Amino acid sequence: VPAQESYPDDLKYHPEHDWARIDGDEATLGITWWAQDALGELVHYEPPDEGSTVSKDESYGEVESVKAVSDLIAPLSGEVLEVNAAVVDAPETVNEDPYGAGWLIRIRLGDPAEVESLQDVNAYRASLENA
Amino acid sequence: VNSIAAGMAQTLQRTPLFDRHVALGARMVPFAGWEMPVQYDGVIAEHRAVRSDCGVFDVSHMGEVEVEGMHALELLQSLLSNDVARLEIGDAQYTLLTNDRGGIIDDLIVYRIEDYRYLLIVNASNRDTDLRWLKEREIPGSDVRDVSDEYALLAVQGPKSIERLGLPERKAFTWEMGDIDGLEVMVNRTGYTGEAGVELMCPAEDAPALWDAVVARGARPCGLGARDTLRLEVCYPLHGNDITPETDAISAGLGWTCALVKEFTGAAELRRIKADGPAQKLVAFVMTEKAIPRQGMAIEGGGTVTSGSHSPMLDVGIGLGYVSATSAGPGTDLTVDVRGRGRGARIVKKPIYKREEQP
Numbered sequence: 001v002p003a004q005e006s007y008p009d010d011l012k013y014h015p016e017h018d019w020a021r022i023d024g025d026e027a028t029l030g031i032t033w034w035a036q037d038a039l040g041e042l043v044h045y046e047p048p049d050e051g052s053t054v055s056k057d058e059s060y061g062e063v064e065s066v067k068a069v070s071d072l073i074a075p076l077s078g079e080v081l082e083v084n085a086a087v088v089d090a091p092e093t094v095n096e097d098p099y100g101a102g103w104l105i106r107i108r109l110g111d112p113a114e115v116e117s118l119q120d121v122n123a124y125r126a127s128l129e130n131a
Numbered sequence: 132v133n134s135i136a137a138g139m140a141q142t143l144q145r146t147p148l149f150d151r152h153v154a155l156g157a158r159m160v161p162f163a164g165w166e167m168p169v170q171y172d173g174v175i176a177e178h179r180a181v182r183s184d185c186g187v188f189d190v191s192h193m194g195e196v197e198v199e200g201m202h203a204l205e206l207l208q209s210l211l212s213n214d215v216a217r218l219e220i221g222d223a224q225y226t227l228l229t230n231d232r233g234g235i236i237d238d239l240i241v242y243r244i245e246d247y248r249y250l251l252i253v254n255a256s257n258r259d260t261d262l263r264w265l266k267e268r269e270i271p272g273s274d275v276r277d278v279s280d281e282y283a284l285l286a287v288q289g290p291k292s293i294e295r296l297g298l299p300e301r302k303a304f305t306w307e308m309g310d311i312d313g314l315e316v317m318v319n320r321t322g323y324t325g326e327a328g329v330e331l332m333c334p335a336e337d338a339p340a341l342w343d344a345v346v347a348r349g350a351r352p353c354g355l356g357a358r359d360t361l362r363l364e365v366c367y368p369l370h371g372n373d374i375t376p377e378t379d380a381i382s383a384g385l386g387w388t389c390a391l392v393k394e395f396t397g398a399a400e401l402r403r404i405k406a407d408g409p410a411q412k413l414v415a416f417v418m419t420e421k422a423i424p425r426q427g428m429a430i431e432g433g434g435t436v437t438s439g440s441h442s443p444m445l446d447v448g449i450g451l452g453y454v455s456a457t458s459a460g461p462g463t464d465l466t467v468d469v470r471g472r473g474r475g476a477r478i479v480k481k482p483i484y485k486r487e488e489q490p
Binding site for chain 1: 169170173174175356360421422423425440441443448470472
């Protein structure tokens with residue numbers, strides 16, 4: 001069952017429709033409700049390798065729906081601590097729960113100061129309205 | 132996530148059912164110059180509805196061309212690959228419009244309407260090209276007319292479609308006039324999904340009422356997204372992807388649509404390709420590693436993916452592509468270049484999906 005539209009206010013957002021949940025020097029990353037809705041039901045998740053490095057504003061993987069392929073853009077830089085294997089096996093988890101069970105990777109932050117450059121929920125919502 | 136294209140030119144054409152699609156919340160996309168529904172609720176659910184029950188597609192963007200006159204048959208015999216002379220009134224036939232090199236200008240279905248009148252239903256993307264090609268070759272006693280704007284076309288497809296529409300069982304590739312809840316329609320026993328079903332042609336002004344009647348009878352609205360995955364699972368070629376003016380019927384596995392005993396445009400070249408054997412063949416394949424093949428991806432050894440997607444029934448990546456004819460047999464392993472990553476696939480017998488083999 002697809003999730004209802006929502007944008008949690010405890011998350012940081014990247015304009016390419018990615019979110020980050022900051023927890024100390026770690027962050028969990030995923031894509032927003034808007035992104036999964038635009039793509040449609042996801043059928044493939046191409047994750048980065050655990051232990052590899054992701055760079056802010058650059059692609060760290062791909063998600064695919066039946067009709068479309070999209071790069072995953074890292075909102076923050078860091079080392080990949082964990083890939084969500086449940087999403088590799090069942091990519092539709094992202095459609096059902098984009099901010100919970102549908103998270104994509106967990107990273108150790110390379111530069112915690114980067115967090116300052118991300119949008120809060122109000123700024124991200126405003127960018128969606130102007131899109 | 133990268134931004135997803137949203138802009139849409141104002142010049143796109145709309146079918147008579149545009150308002151119905153918008154009211155149903157369809158996602159509208161540009162396709163072959165038309166603004167068409169790619170999905171309503173979701174491609175996968177729509178796909179499964181057609182495999183298990185019944186779905187309805189607005190395919191009014193397709194072109195309709197009438198060819199009429201004492202010499203209509205002679206004209207069509209000289210331009211179409213299949214043997215049009217075999218058609219009785221009430222018959223339909225899958226055929227190709229070919230160029231001098233044996234390349235495929237379009238694939239289409241020809242219907243014999245009357246003794247001296249035929250109807251061609253052609254791809255939306257090739258409507259203008261086909262018309263020009265036919266018009267330029269008209270002979271005395273043959274008249275080619277574009278009647279596309281006069282008609283709407285609804286494909287009602289799925290194992291329960293005939294029962295839901297209250298229609299009699301008929302052989303595939305036939306047509307007759309019929310009645311759906313008081314609306315007179317041409318009922319064509321054709322389709323693009325591999326399931327039982329019909330394609331209903333009606334005057335454009337009747338389309339909204341026909342759509343409403345078909346939906347009220349339980350057909351689920353389905354978009355072009357599901358239409359593409361359904362046809363790919365059963366390996367029906369898509370013109371522009373799998374077959375083009377640069378590819379020929381023999382290489383594409385469509386030799387059965389070519390009556391090589393008669394003369395038609397490109398027949399000599401097709402006879403030569405058949406005799407020599409084609410260099411490449413269009414094969415169906417299933418990914419053996421997690422990945423989704425897409426049109427244009429390279430296949431190791433000089434091949435190319437011409438169609439690729441996720442199979443909603445098999446839950447794996449599937450595709451069609453040209454590979455060397457010397458290694459085109461079912462069971463042959465392939466490597467597809469998925470954006471720089473080599474991913475394994477295996478050639479399978481067509482069709483990729485067959486009901487009997489699926490529990």
